[in-house]
Amino acid sequence: GAVVSQHPSWVICKSGTSVKIECRSLDFQATTMFWYRQFPKQSLMLMATSNEGSKATYEQGVEKDKFLINHASLTLSTLTVTSAHPEDSSFYICSAREPVDYGYTFGSGTRLTVV
Amino acid sequence: AQKVTQAQTEISVVEKEDVTLDCVYETRDTTYYLFWYKQPPSGELVFLIRRNSFDEQNEISGRYSWNFQKSTSSFNFTITASQVVDSAVYFCALYTGHGNNRLAFGKGNQVVVIP
Numbered sequence: 585g586a587v588v589s590q591h592p593s594w595v596i597c598k599s600g601t602s603v604k605i606e607c608r609s610l611d612f613q614a615t616t617m618f619w620y621r622q623f624p625k626q627s628l629m630l631m632a633t634s635n636e637g638s639k640a641t642y643e644q645g646v647e648k649d650k651f652l653i654n655h656a657s658l659t660l661s662t663l664t665v666t667s668a669h670p671e672d673s674s675f676y677i678c679s680a681r682e683p684v685d686y687g688y689t690f691g692s693g694t695r696l697t698v699v
Numbered sequence: 700a701q702k703v704t705q706a707q708t709e710i711s712v713v714e715k716e717d718v719t720l721d722c723v724y725e726t727r728d729t730t731y732y733l734f735w736y737k738q739p740p741s742g743e744l745v746f747l748i749r750r751n752s753f754d755e756q757n758e759i760s761g762r763y764s765w766n767f768q769k770s771t772s773s774f775n776f777t778i779t780a781s782q783v784v785d786s787a788v789y790f791c792a793l794y795t796g797h798g799n800n801r802l803a804f805g806k807g808n809q810v811v812v813i814p
Binding site: 616618625626627628630633641675677679681687688689690691692693695 | 734736741742743744746749790792794799800801802804805806807809
């Protein structure tokens with residue numbers, strides 16, 4: 585089946601630094617990838633939709649300059665949290681839409697802690 | 700607009716009991732897909748099932764079964780003879796092709812299986 589690899593699984597960074605999270609589709613080409621944020625005991629909140637070769641579409645209320653998304657190839661999308669602050673600490677998870685059927689495969693998630 | 704409602708937030712059951720998770724969806728589209736995902740404590744989302752709107756057949760997979768009723772816009776999920784490994788958050792999601800092909804998630808059901 586389709587596999588999406590997300591790295592790193594967890595990261596601790598200092599306030600003010602930037603962190604990059606990678607999302608790769610391993611065995612299929614993903615023209616569309618999604619980035620979610622999840623707070624404890626809550627559902628997934630869509631942050632942005634990433635389309636290969638074009639700018640990401642951000643959800644209302646998501647800061648584009650803080651959460652930079654790049655989808656430079658059909659197998660890789662990255663989310664960079666810039667100038668991270670403790671309130672950016674969260675669980676981030678990516679998803680890729682399989683091109684043939686209507687399947688969505690999720691990465692294993694990244695737990696970000698900003699200290 | 701599409702919406703998914705999972706009314707039960709946390710459900711506790713004793714091992715070997717059955718548990719049913721309710722999912723009610725809203726959409727004006729006639730073509731849509733419904734999903735169930737499992738999120739264990741480790742965080743990754745595990746795909747369980749996808750059902751399209753034209754296939755109302757119920758499905759059974761081992762101890763899991765799903766009841767799709769278009770008349771009541773429901774896609775309920777039952778775990779039979781629950782086990783401790785079933786302890787997780789379960790999400791119901793809806794895809795209609797609108798809004799950048801995103802999935803609309805319910806709030807999730809936290810299932811706790813007590814040994």
